[in-house]
Amino acid sequence: xxxSLIGKKIGMSRYFTSTxxxxxVTVIQVGPCAVTQVKTLSTDGYCAVQLGFEEIKPRRSTxxxxxxxxxxxxxxxxxxxxxxxxxxxxxxxxxxxxxxxxSALDGIKxxxxxxxxxxxxxxxAMKRYNFKGLCASHGTERKHRSPGSIGSHGTDRxxxxxxKKGKKMPGRMGxxxxxxxxxxxxxxxxxxxxxxxxxxxxxxxxGFLFIRAATRLYKPKxxxxxxx
Amino acid sequence: MNRTEIIEGITANQLxxxxxxxxxxxxxxxxxxxxxxxxxxxxxxVFQGVLLAMKGRGINKCITVRRIVANEGVExxxxxxxxxxxxxxVLRHAEVRRAKLYYLRDLSGKARRLREDRGDAAAAxxxxxxxx
Numbered sequence: 001x002x003x004s005l006i007g008k009k010i011g012m013s014r015y016f017t018s019t020x021x022x023x024x025v026t027v028i029q030v031g032p033c034a035v036t037q038v039k040t041l042s043t044d045g046y047c048a049v050q051l052g053f054e055e056i057k058p059r060r061s062t063x064x065x066x067x068x069x070x071x072x073x074x075x076x077x078x079x080x081x082x083x084x085x086x087x088x089x090x091x092x093x094x095x096x097x098x099x100x101x102x103s104a105l106d107g108i109k110x111x112x113x114x115x116x117x118x119x120x121x122x123x124x125a126m127k128r129y130n131f132k133g134l135c136a137s138h139g140t141e142r143k144h145r146s147p148g149s150i151g152s153h154g155t156d157r158x159x160x161x162x163x164k165k166g167k168k169m170p171g172r173m174g175x176x177x178x179x180x181x182x183x184x185x186x187x188x189x190x191x192x193x194x195x196x197x198x199x200x201x202x203x204x205x206x207g208f209l210f211i212r213a214a215t216r217l218y219k220p221k222x223x224x225x226x227x228x
Numbered sequence: 229m230n231r232t233e234i235i236e237g238i239t240a241n242q243l244x245x246x247x248x249x250x251x252x253x254x255x256x257x258x259x260x261x262x263x264x265x266x267x268x269x270x271x272x273x274v275f276q277g278v279l280l281a282m283k284g285r286g287i288n289k290c291i292t293v294r295r296i297v298a299n300e301g302v303e304x305x306x307x308x309x310x311x312x313x314x315x316x317x318v319l320r321h322a323e324v325r326r327a328k329l330y331y332l333r334d335l336s337g338k339a340r341r342l343r344e345d346r347g348d349a350a351a352a353x354x355x356x357x358x359x360x
Contacts, residue, residue: 010231010234010235011231011232013238013239013287013288014239014288014307015239015242016242016307016309016310016311017311020263020265020311022310029234189238192238194234194238205231206231
């Protein structure tokens with residue numbers, strides 16, 4: 001398993017480097033995460049580690065939740081999330097009840113951050129899919145933000161008299177899982193369990209985030225990670 | 229600890245502790261010593277003008293300074309806590325009754341001058357301008 005943790009978005013700030021460059025940073029509170037379940041090939045048919053984040057009062061949890069976390073010897077946790085491992089050997093590195101902190105990311109220069117984006121409600125095609133809309137003038141009336149034509153029988157090609165499936169149209173936007181890849185790690189504060197990454201991350205403040213070492217780096221970043 | 233406190237906690241060591249910087253007042257005439265990096269070399273440029281406005285708080289605090297160059301108003305906004313600001317010197321305090329002096333933009337000639345506040349000046353200017 002690549003180093004993976006659960007965290008919470010705290011907010012954005014700025015960070016000045018010693019040369020005076022201004023870096024926009026997002027502050028993420030990462031961990032400590034408890035290992036609440038260890039899944040192996042023999043017991044579960046696949047390999048994974050389940051982490052819990054943020055202790056809650058037992059009365060805010062469910063009996064099932066309390067029992068599950070008690071097996072790992074930890075207090076009930078607010079969020080649980082599984083992280084897949086390649087084989088049993090990787091799972092073996094984790095023990096039930098172990099606590100993982102942000103120092104698991106030590107030496108990692110780029111991370112992927114997974115979160116749930118802010119809900120935008122029912123949005124038009126311009127906001128949702130960056131359509132250009134129609135003309136501002138030239139006789140356009142009441143249709144300036146319209147998506148335009150959505151196709152005719154001739155262009156449906158095998159879909160009969162129906163509109164093509166997946167046609168980009170207005171609808172619910174946001175409130176979905178978004179992965180931001182290869183964000184720069186600006187600094188890690190092990191004492192306060194804080195991680196500073198460059199740029200924004202999905203979701204509102206106080207939203208939960210899943211953080212893992214970057215899995216797909218393009219060449220310059222891969223070289224930087226390798227320390228060359 | 230709430231979110232604001234966490235963010236203040238991590239930015240605290242980046243804030244300037246210079247008493248001159250922390251005692252800036254709207255209407256002050258100030259010298260901003262700004263580091264300019266040109267490739268390898270670095271030099272300091274001084275921008276002198278009236279402190280027109282302060283915006284933001286904590287590490288995001290910015291100052292807007294206005295000066296007149298060749299009869300043309302020039303305004304620059306600096307992030308106050310940027311390490312690029314080498315030093316700030318206060319030359320003169322002024323008696324003003326606004327938090328933002330945007331009305332100065334519409335004034336010209338003698339009307340543009342601010343009345344100097346001498347009472348406070350002696351007390352505030354006494355600490356030597358330290359490096360920030």
